[in-house]
Amino acid sequence: MGLYGIFASLMATYITTKVFIPKLRQTGEVSIYSYLERRFSLSVRIMVTCTFILGTILYMGVILYGPSLALSQMTGLNIWLAVGSCGLVCTIYTSIGGIKAVIWTDVVQAVMMYLGLIVSIVFGIIDVGGITKAVETVSSGNRFQFRVDTLDPSVRYTFWSVLIGFTVFDIGIYGCTQTQAQRYMCVKDTKTAKRVVWINYAMNVVLQILLACVGCVIYAKYSQCDPIKAKLISRSDQLYPLFVIQTLGRFPGFTGIFIASILSASLSTISSGVNSIATVIVEDIYKRISIARPMSNERQATVSKVLSIGLGLFTIFLAFIVSYMKTNIITIVLQIFGAFTAPILGVYLLGFFTARVQSRSALVAFTLCLTFQIWIAVGSTVTVKSPNKQGGLLPTSVVGCMQSVNTSLPMSKNRNYNPLIPLYSIAPTWFVFNGAIITLLLGLIFSFICDSKYPKIVDKSLVITRDDIFSCCSSRKEVMKLTIAQKYNGISTDNTMIEKESMLKT
Numbered sequence: 001m002g003l004y005g006i007f008a009s010l011m012a013t014y015i016t017t018k019v020f021i022p023k024l025r026q027t028g029e030v031s032i033y034s035y036l037e038r039r040f041s042l043s044v045r046i047m048v049t050c051t052f053i054l055g056t057i058l059y060m061g062v063i064l065y066g067p068s069l070a071l072s073q074m075t076g077l078n079i080w081l082a083v084g085s086c087g088l089v090c091t092i093y094t095s096i097g098g099i100k101a102v103i104w105t106d107v108v109q110a111v112m113m114y115l116g117l118i119v120s121i122v123f124g125i126i127d128v129g130g131i132t133k134a135v136e137t138v139s140s141g142n143r144f145q146f147r148v149d150t151l152d153p154s155v156r157y158t159f160w161s162v163l164i165g166f167t168v169f170d171i172g173i174y175g176c177t178q179t180q181a182q183r184y185m186c187v188k189d190t191k192t193a194k195r196v197v198w199i200n201y202a203m204n205v206v207l208q209i210l211l212a213c214v215g216c217v218i219y220a221k222y223s224q225c226d227p228i229k230a231k232l233i234s235r236s237d238q239l240y241p242l243f244v245i246q247t248l249g250r251f252p253g254f255t256g257i258f259i260a261s262i263l264s265a266s267l268s269t270i271s272s273g274v275n276s277i278a279t280v281i282v283e284d285i286y287k288r289i290s291i292a293r294p295m296s297n298e299r300q301a302t303v304s305k306v307l308s309i310g311l312g313l314f315t316i317f318l319a320f321i322v323s324y325m326k327t328n329i330i331t332i333v334l335q336i337f338g339a340f341t342a343p344i345l346g347v348y349l350l351g352f353f354t355a356r357v358q359s360r361s362a363l364v365a366f367t368l369c370l371t372f373q374i375w376i377a378v379g380s381t382v383t384v385k386s387p388n389k390q391g392g393l394l395p396t397s398v399v400g401c402m403q404s405v406n407t408s409l410p411m412s413k414n415r416n417y418n419p420l421i422p423l424y425s426i427a428p429t430w431f432v433f434n435g436a437i438i439t440l441l442l443g444l445i446f447s448f449i450c451d452s453k454y455p456k457i458v459d460k461s462l463v464i465t466r467d468d469i470f471s472c473c474s475s476r477k478e479v480m481k482l483t484i485a486q487k488y489n490g491i492s493t494d495n496t497m498i499e500k501e502s503m504l505k506t
Contacts (some may be wrong), residue, residue: 116261338431
């Protein structure tokens with residue numbers, strides 16, 4: 001089912017290049033949240049910026065804990081030393097180098113990440129007995145599920161939750177978060193920005209395929225002995241490091257490649273997050289609040305470095321907290337993005353597609369949705385769900401384990417039944433979609449209550465019109481009409497046609 005995410009990412013990339021990039025880049029600023037001030041007000045811009053900062057800080061804490069756990073498991077290093085060393089290294093080079101350091105280290109880290117996955121796949125296939133054996137094992141275990149049509153929202157990976165949920169999820173990531181958007185906001189023109197996003201999609205497709213192959217190889221190795229049930233590991237986040245230790249541990253140097261791969265994936269994300277938060281604090285908050293005292297470039301660079309250091313240290317502190325959470329890292333990440341990205345995406349959609357909604361109704365809708373999403377995310381994390389509400393987990397076996405393994409199922413207690421469990425059991429793959437829809441509906445409803453007495457003329461360049469949606473078709477029709485008219489009038493059109501053809505290419 002996970003491979004359907006490739007098609008979801010394709011749709012999200014197309015929408016990002018057609019809708020978000022042209023509108024966001026026309027502001028001419030580094031921060032994408034400057035659009036919200038032009039479309040709504042400064043208060044909306046600051047509110048969304050603060051939400052992004054909070055969500056990204058929590059996300060970085062989770063991401064830092066993941067590789068630190070792997071590093072500790074594979075080297076025997078104390079988990080706290082692993083967290084501290086990873087966080088400090090990332091903080092130092094991000095605060096010193098800025099966005100250039102982030103981009104160029106991302107390149108090197110991406111190479112290491114792909115190399116680590118490829119090595120894991122090759123040696124994993126050899127270890128399980130070849131490609132044919134691996135495919136047969138995965139197939140017999142019912143892991144090749146290309147069509148899950150259930151409408152149960154508690155099942156995490158279905159055809160609909162992946163295709164719809166991840167499409168909206170990726171739109172929120174690439175279109176509404178400064179962490180990703182700053183990459184295409186700092187290039188020379190819109191055409192280059194679109195090319196950057198499409199290159200990112202191509203690399204992401206390769207990454208998804210490699211990750212799917214790694215998952216298949218890991219299942220083929222442990223199909224008859226679930227390491228969690230066998231008490232070899234305590235949480236699912238330790239499964240991949242265990243696989244590497246048992247598969248590559250006897251080959252000198254290869255475990256180091258894996259460690260470098262895991263650290264590269266994490267440090268790349270954290271450095272981007274730290275840099276983007278420092279940027280929006282300066283651009284969206286400090287500069288907008290203290291307009292009377294303009295900041296010099298030197299002072300701006302100093303403030304950004306200090307903020308980067310402070311954010312890095314705070315991320316290390318959050319990673320310690322994450323270590324006490326029982327939920328796996330992927331679920332926590334989906335919940336964080338669902339809670340904080342969903343209302344941000346909803347506000348952008350209100351700005352793009354509705355000229356009626358103004359600042360008051362947008363703020364109310366955003367605040368209510370943010371509160372609701374945080375409530376659901378926290379509730380789904382702390383609430384103990386019944387076994388049939390765990391998100392559609394597939395069964396595993398322990399018949400091949402060497403030692404005796406006893407498993408027990410928790411008994412349900414009706415007296416402690418929580419009537420909100422069905423709500424808390426909604427899969428996190430739906431969080432962003434649900435939150436964006438809620439924000440849209442609330443914004444439209446409150447626009448009739450809050451904005452009817454305060455009409456505001458909205459700049460047409462800030463909203464999506466039919467010409468924007470059908471720009472390709474309308475441009476071609478314009479060229480054809482102009483050509484016919486000029487031929488009829490006997491006018492030479494070489495220069496005009498060249499200009500119109502250049503419009504089509506963009």
